Amino acid sequence: ETGVTQSPTHLIKTRGQQVTLRCSSQSGHNTVSWYQQALGQGPQFIFQYYREEENGRGNFPPRFSGLQFPNYSSELNVNALELDDSALYLCASSYPTSASTEAFFGQGTRLTVV
Amino acid sequence: AQSVTQPDIHITVSEGASLELRCNYSYGATPYLFWYVQSPGQGLQLLLKYFSGDTLVQGIKGFEAEFKRSQSSFNLRKPSVHWSDAAEYFCALNTNAGKSTFGDGTTLTVKP
Secondary structure, eight states: OOSOEEEOSEEEEOTTOOEEEEEEOOTTOOEEEEEEEOTTSOOEEEEEEETTEEEEEOSOOTTEEEEEOTTSOEEEEEOSOOGGGOEEEEEEEESSOSTTSOOEEOOOEEEEEO | OOEEEOOOSEEEEETTSOEEEOOEEEOSSOOEEEEEEEOTTOOOEEEEEEOSSOSEEEOGGGOEEEEEGGGTEEEEEESSOOGGGOEEEEEEEEEETTEEEEOOOEEEEEEO
C-alpha cells in the first residue's frame, strides 16, 4: 500500500455541477500527477504539479483545473460536469521529477455524473 | 508522440499455466517502461520497471518482463499463474516522472 491517499472514494454529481477531488502525496514527494481512467480504458494523463506549479498538461479542456499546496497535497477541480466525466480519477506522487522515477498511485476517486 | 499498445484485451489461462501479456511501445528516445496491476475498483500497483541495463527484469509476485528494443516490446511473463493473479494489467511508458502513457490494459481471467 502506498502513502498516497485520495478523497472521497466515491461520489455522484449532477451534470453541470462542479467537483473537487483531493490527494495527499506520499511523504517527501513534491510532484503530483492526475489521471482519468474511463471504464475499459487505461489511465489518461490530465496534468502534473511540481512545487505548486503546473508542469505539463494532457489533452483535457480548461474546465479541468488543479492546485498544489505547500505541503504538496493537491486538488483536481472539474467545472460544468459532463456525463463523459464519469471515471476513476487517480492521483500519483513522485520525487524527484525525472523519467526514471517511479510514481506511486492512490486508490482513486470514482466519480459518477448523472 | 509516444504510444503504448496492448494487443490483447482479454486473456484467459488455467491456474498453473504460464502467462505472457504483450506490450508494444512507440517512442523516439530511451523508454522507461512499467507494468502495473489493478484489481477491480483499486488503484495501480507497480509490478516491475525497466530503465536500462539487463533486458530481463524481475518484479513482485513472480512476474518478469523482457525488453526488446528491436521489436519495441516489453512483454510481461509469469511461469505459473495463481487464481489471485486475475486482474487488469497495464503497460506504461514514462517520458517524465508521473507523466505516463498507458495502454488500454489486458484483463486476465484465471480458470480453476
